């Protein structure tokens with residue numbers, strides 16, 4: 293029995309070191325079979341890691357340094373370790389021990405709905421193993437499926453003709469036109485992955501890919517069904533806007549040969565993945581699934597780095613085999629809060645290319661471009677369908693240089709850019725005090741709060757709402773953490789107080805004019821979703837009533853403030869929640885102590901939310917250096933499943 297072990301777990305839970313769920317989960321596992329402290333320890337660790345976005349527990353890591361898995365010191369780990377008693381001698385011993393437990397299904401063994409799965413040296417919750425296995429199988433078969441066959445020469449020639457038309461100019465500096473290559477590669481299978489940093493032309497490229505799909509659809513052209521989606525409403529609205537603009541520009545160039553405006557008009561709005569799949573209240577199941585698939589020929593999904601494992605599995609199940617899936621995203625951004633780092637795993641060869649000889653010759657035939665030798669290799673089917681765009685069109689200058697340095701883990705170069713602060717585009721206040729932050733919040737939020745004071749007649753209400761929203765969207769404070777003085781909750785409170793003191797806000801209760809809010813839970817009744825950000829403004833129809841206005845590209849939606857239940861004030865938001873958004877001026881705030889939990893992806897994601905100006909505030913600069921030096925490694929078996 294594991295009495296001593298659970299006493300330790302309970303004490304650590306009370307101390308806030310472990311999630312309550314972890315102890316409860318281990319107890320549940322103990323109640324349905326074996327209850328050895330070793331199995332219990334593996335369950336607690338598995339649950340803790342799941343809460344941090346890992347899809348499995350790597351037993352070699354458990355064997356090598358379990359404290360490091362939790363980010364604990366040896367001291368913190370000591371008592372829990374002692375309560376386990378005998379610790380298996382090595383990874384094999386862990387595998388043997390777990391494989392003998394009734395609650396564990398060793399893959400290939402007898403199945404009787406065991407809640408845990410042991411796949412090689414990885415221990416999973418069954419659901420994650422199923423999702424991972426399904427995603428691996430589905431993307432592999434998509435990458436391999438539909439690859440140009442018997443009449444390939446003719447098809448390739450058709451693709452080439454159109455690509456030359458759509459990309460008429462030689463790439464700048466005489467390099468390789470990865471955008472053109474990305475289009476060709478996506479035409480080759482039922483899966484295309486286009487990754488790249490901000491402004492590298494992912495949307496520009498996908499608009500041309502759409503034109504190409506449309507142009508080569510033959511008789512199917514008139515009925516080609518294209519759907520656009522993204523993980524958040526904001527990202528979906530941005531995608532639609534960028535694609536419409538790009539298709540419009542392209543239509544001018546292509547002329548009568550291709551009715552691109554007709555295609556754009558038929559596409560309809562971009563939707564969130566939840567809405568596309570038909571999420572329903574009170575169930576994880578979607579309306580669209582393997583038995584009731586989506587009615588589309590082409591699905592384009594932007595901000596794919598935010599898609600978690602379970603969502604990717606659901607998406608792939610709901611997509612007909614015949615449809616083409618195009619994933620767009622920045623592989624270096626933070627992964628989803630939920631388990632999995634799917635885009636990162638799918639793109640693990642993207643930097644190096646790893647293209648096979650057949651890919652090289654197809655690309656040459658379809659684009660006239662020769663992929664340089666250093667990108668040749670032995671990548672699997674996903675690598676052959678993945679292209680990384682490498683040149684940013686609008687993200688140069690100090691912000692771009694800073695993002696590059698952080699991404700490369702080069703803290704010294706990052707500090708150089710921050711110190712030089714060229715053109716005032718990048719500003720860094722180290723040893724920052726709260727007063728610095730509050731001053732910044734005051735100057736950043738003053739413009740929209742002043743606009744609010746000049747509420748117009750009823751007739752101009754919508755135009756005014758749009759201008760206030762636009763002004764609010766131009767500045768944002770991002771936090772690395774939620775708790776504490778430098779976290780979201782502490783800062784929102786102090787910023788509200790500061791703005792009130794400056795006479796910019798009149799806070800009378802929970803709801804007040806000018807309050808920005810973020811939705812924290814999907815709410816089907818009001819049609820607002822987790823992560824949506826809105827602004828509280830007077831209701832023109834009812835004196836004294838307040839509505840929350842949400843910007844959706846060109847349109848605005850509103851909900852009575854009192855109908856919104858799961859919201860929080862959003863002067864400051866987490867970097868995680870800011871994904872898919874961009875602000876003219878982004879200010880990022882790091883905490884005094886990162887607790888070893890901040891990594892480079894977070895810093896990179898924060899910086900790349902800034903369009904024109906980036907301000908960094910650090911009460912303790914060492915936290916920045918430590919974060920740049922640390923990579924997020926999410927345990928996942930997806931890469932190895934993709935290679936099998």
Ligand SMILES: Nc1ncnc2c1ncn2[C@@H]1O[C@H](COP(=O)(O)OP(=O)(O)OP(=O)(O)O)[C@@H](O)[C@H]1O
Nearest residue numbers: 471488489490491492493494495496497534685686
């Ligand atoms: N080959 C090109 N020739 C001319 N302009 C280009 C080209 N590629 C991209 N652009 C322009 O560069 C800008 C950025 O491109 P785009 O918006 O497609 O990048 P993105 O990777 O989708 O950015 P984000 O990550 O912010 O969504 C756009 O104005 C686009 O029109």
